[in-house]
Amino acid sequence: MMTVINKVGARKETPFRFDNVGSFLRPKTLKVARKAYQEGRLTKEELTLIEDEAIRDLVQKQREIGLKAITDGEFRRSWWHLDFMWGLNGVEKVDIDRGYQFNDEETRAESARLTGKISGESHPFVEHFKFIQQFADEEVIARQTLPAPAQFLLELQRPENIETTQKVYPDMEELIEDIASAYHTVISELYEAGCRNVQLDDCTWGILVDENFWKTLNDDASVESYGRAFVEVNNKAIEGHPEDLAITTHVCRGNYHSTWASSGAYDTVAEILFGDEKVDAYYLEFDTERSGGFESLVNVSEDKLVVLGLFSSKVGTLEDKEEIKARIEEASKYVPLERLCVSPQCGFASTEEGNILTEEEQWEKLRLVREVAEEVWGK
Numbered sequence: 001m002m003t004v005i006n007k008v009g010a011r012k013e014t015p016f017r018f019d020n021v022g023s024f025l026r027p028k029t030l031k032v033a034r035k036a037y038q039e040g041r042l043t044k045e046e047l048t049l050i051e052d053e054a055i056r057d058l059v060q061k062q063r064e065i066g067l068k069a070i071t072d073g074e075f076r077r078s079w080w081h082l083d084f085m086w087g088l089n090g091v092e093k094v095d096i097d098r099g100y101q102f103n104d105e106e107t108r109a110e111s112a113r114l115t116g117k118i119s120g121e122s123h124p125f126v127e128h129f130k131f132i133q134q135f136a137d138e139e140v141i142a143r144q145t146l147p148a149p150a151q152f153l154l155e156l157q158r159p160e161n162i163e164t165t166q167k168v169y170p171d172m173e174e175l176i177e178d179i180a181s182a183y184h185t186v187i188s189e190l191y192e193a194g195c196r197n198v199q200l201d202d203c204t205w206g207i208l209v210d211e212n213f214w215k216t217l218n219d220d221a222s223v224e225s226y227g228r229a230f231v232e233v234n235n236k237a238i239e240g241h242p243e244d245l246a247i248t249t250h251v252c253r254g255n256y257h258s259t260w261a262s263s264g265a266y267d268t269v270a271e272i273l274f275g276d277e278k279v280d281a282y283y284l285e286f287d288t289e290r291s292g293g294f295e296s297l298v299n300v301s302e303d304k305l306v307v308l309g310l311f312s313s314k315v316g317t318l319e320d321k322e323e324i325k326a327r328i329e330e331a332s333k334y335v336p337l338e339r340l341c342v343s344p345q346c347g348f349a350s351t352e353e354g355n356i357l358t359e360e361e362q363w364e365k366l367r368l369v370r371e372v373a374e375e376v377w378g379k
Helices: 028-038 044-065 082-086 124-133 149-155 162-168 172-192 204-208 211-216 223-238 270-276 295-299 321-331 359-377
Strands: 089-095 110-119 144-147 197-202 246-251 281-285 305-311 340-344
Touching: 028 044, 044 124, 044 359, 082 089, 082 110, 082 144, 082 149, 110 149, 110 162, 110 172, 124 144, 124 172, 144 172, 149 172, 149 197, 149 204, 149 223, 172 223, 197 223, 204 223, 223 270, 270 295, 305 321, 305 359, 321 340, 321 359, 340 359
Parallel strands: 144 197, 197 246, 246 281, 281 305, 305 340
Antiparallel strands: 089 110
């Protein structure tokens, strides 16, 4: 059994010892409203008012549960990533023949495709952040989640999009530069709006570690060459950001309606991801055997923290507290305890469908995460 190590202490800045990835189950009122809006029975203004009220209620619940970094739960989005891409200049929403293939399900068939050169001015997420920022105070900060630049780069390489992408950007380096520039613009506008914590959600690494997914890329490139391109665009996008802006990343293997998309340990990408990506912390999935062991964490450079995603957001069943503590102790062999935190492995609703658990189970799960964090690091 792991002993309580209070001397390490609770953290006063992000990431926090008890943390969360960001998205929450949509309440029924919001799901009904979004359906009515899609069917033309509700105006955009009316939908926004309902979203505002749902987010106010969510903020109160996040504060009550003890979270120090609050989000809007991604309540104004349908997808964790595509809505952001659609908000960039030079990008359009498109329907495609097939969705993303998960273990037991296929998602809605939508994507983001280029209509011209990419830029990031006046992104709607900036206004979304301004709403959540009003609730920040001395007790909590407001966090903005965004899909990683690498995720956008990969979306533009999908078979349905690649022809258009290459027509607009015959030169891959120019594409990387424009993606990075667009993100730099959005992040700068978020900072001006008061944002001091941006989280980049990134499934690209999960794809690279999965042999079955790798085979679907159907080209001669290597895991390393893709990894280098991903880390290049991510680093360019955050290059030169203000020192008081914390930028973290969440590495995911897919989260849709309680299913998963990829499997594999971090080993094959650890040197690039953990050694070269210039973020402040990693939120990492370690909830099942699909994620491998902790050994690859030795590659995490000494200036970075790791948030261990030891709790599953896909199921309502609560984890065994002592088993979680033992896993934290095991991870501390590779990253010192003072540089570790805990959270669920992903959000509770990466898409508006949400995972298959109840809202009460969602909050019970977070209570357990908090209890473990307090028992290991102290309040």
